[in-house]
Amino acid sequence: MSVADNEGVITRERMAGIYRLSAYFLAVLTTEIPGIIVITTMFVTISYWPANLMPTVTNVIGHWLTILLFAFACQVLIHLAVAALRARFTNVDQISVQLNQVQR
Numbered sequence: 001m002s003v004a005d006n007e008g009v010i011t012r013e014r015m016a017g018i019y020r021l022s023a024y025f026l027a028v029l030t031t032e033i034p035g036i037i038v039i040t041t042m043f044v045t046i047s048y049w050p051a052n053l054m055p056t057v058t059n060v061i062g063h064w065l066t067i068l069l070f071a072f073a074c075q076v077l078i079h080l081a082v083a084a085l086r087a088r089f090t091n092v093d094q095i096s097v098q099l100n101q102v103q104r
Contacts, residue, residue, distance in 0.1 A: 025083075029076065036075060040068045 010024060044064045053059065 025079065029079065032075060033072075036071050037068065040064065040071050043067065 010021075013019065014021060041064065044060070044067055048060060048063060049055065053063065
Protein backbone atom coordinates (compact mmCIF):
# COMPACT_ATOMS: atom_id res chain seq x y z
CA MET A 1 0.00 0.00 0.00
CA SER A 2 1.44 3.35 -0.96
CA VAL A 3 0.68 6.96 -0.21
CA ALA A 4 -0.99 7.41 -3.61
CA ASP A 5 -3.51 4.68 -2.74
CA ASN A 6 -4.54 6.56 0.40
CA GLU A 7 -4.67 10.06 -1.05
CA GLY A 8 -8.46 10.40 -0.95
CA VAL A 9 -8.66 9.17 2.62
CA ILE A 10 -5.79 11.40 3.71
CA THR A 11 -7.35 14.48 2.15
CA ARG A 12 -10.77 13.80 3.70
CA GLU A 13 -9.36 13.13 7.16
CA ARG A 14 -7.12 16.20 7.04
CA MET A 15 -10.08 18.35 6.02
CA ALA A 16 -11.99 16.97 9.01
CA GLY A 17 -9.08 17.88 11.28
CA ILE A 18 -8.46 14.32 12.45
CA TYR A 19 -4.67 14.55 12.19
CA ARG A 20 -1.89 16.60 10.68
CA LEU A 21 0.14 15.60 7.66
CA SER A 22 3.31 15.29 9.75
CA ALA A 23 1.62 12.59 11.86
CA TYR A 24 0.76 10.65 8.71
CA PHE A 25 4.31 11.07 7.37
CA LEU A 26 5.82 9.75 10.61
CA ALA A 27 3.36 6.84 10.66
CA VAL A 28 4.32 5.83 7.12
CA LEU A 29 8.02 5.99 7.93
CA THR A 30 7.53 4.05 11.17
CA THR A 31 5.69 1.23 9.45
CA GLU A 32 8.55 0.86 6.96
CA ILE A 33 11.25 0.45 9.64
CA PRO A 34 10.97 -3.37 10.01
CA GLY A 35 11.26 -3.86 6.25
CA ILE A 36 14.31 -1.62 6.04
CA ILE A 37 15.99 -3.49 8.92
CA VAL A 38 15.32 -6.90 7.34
CA ILE A 39 16.52 -5.90 3.87
CA THR A 40 19.63 -4.19 5.26
CA THR A 41 20.47 -7.20 7.42
CA MET A 42 20.12 -9.55 4.46
CA PHE A 43 22.31 -7.27 2.32
CA VAL A 44 25.08 -7.04 4.92
CA THR A 45 24.93 -10.78 5.63
CA ILE A 46 25.28 -11.65 1.96
CA SER A 47 27.77 -8.97 0.87
CA TYR A 48 30.12 -8.47 3.83
CA TRP A 49 32.23 -11.62 3.59
CA PRO A 50 32.51 -11.83 -0.23
CA ALA A 51 33.84 -8.25 -0.12
CA ASN A 52 36.69 -9.62 2.03
CA LEU A 53 36.22 -7.06 4.81
CA MET A 54 37.63 -7.60 8.30
CA PRO A 55 35.56 -10.38 9.94
CA THR A 56 35.44 -9.05 13.51
CA VAL A 57 32.17 -8.53 15.36
CA THR A 58 32.70 -4.81 15.88
CA ASN A 59 33.47 -4.23 12.19
CA VAL A 60 30.45 -6.23 11.02
CA ILE A 61 28.10 -4.39 13.41
CA GLY A 62 29.64 -1.03 12.51
CA HIS A 63 29.22 -1.76 8.81
CA TRP A 64 25.62 -2.90 9.35
CA LEU A 65 24.75 0.22 11.38
CA THR A 66 26.31 2.49 8.75
CA ILE A 67 24.34 0.86 5.93
CA LEU A 68 21.18 0.99 8.09
CA LEU A 69 21.66 4.72 8.76
CA PHE A 70 22.05 5.42 5.04
CA ALA A 71 18.97 3.31 4.26
CA PHE A 72 16.84 5.29 6.74
CA ALA A 73 18.16 8.61 5.42
CA CYS A 74 17.45 7.61 1.82
CA GLN A 75 13.94 6.48 2.71
CA VAL A 76 13.14 9.83 4.31
CA LEU A 77 14.64 11.76 1.39
CA ILE A 78 12.69 9.72 -1.15
CA HIS A 79 9.41 10.40 0.68
CA LEU A 80 10.18 14.10 0.92
CA ALA A 81 11.15 14.30 -2.77
CA VAL A 82 7.97 12.55 -3.87
CA ALA A 83 5.89 14.86 -1.69
CA ALA A 84 7.66 17.92 -3.10
CA LEU A 85 7.17 16.77 -6.69
CA ARG A 86 3.50 16.06 -6.10
CA ALA A 87 3.06 19.51 -4.57
CA ARG A 88 4.92 21.09 -7.49
CA PHE A 89 2.71 19.53 -10.14
CA THR A 90 -0.60 19.93 -8.32
CA ASN A 91 -3.17 22.11 -10.02
CA VAL A 92 -3.16 25.63 -8.52
CA ASP A 93 -6.96 25.89 -8.79
CA GLN A 94 -7.33 22.71 -6.77
CA ILE A 95 -5.12 24.14 -4.02
CA SER A 96 -7.23 27.30 -3.77
CA VAL A 97 -10.42 25.22 -3.50
CA GLN A 98 -8.85 23.12 -0.73
CA LEU A 99 -7.68 26.23 1.12
CA ASN A 100 -11.19 27.71 0.95
CA GLN A 101 -12.62 24.51 2.39
CA VAL A 102 -10.11 24.57 5.24
CA GLN A 103 -10.87 28.21 6.08
CA ARG A 104 -14.60 27.53 6.48
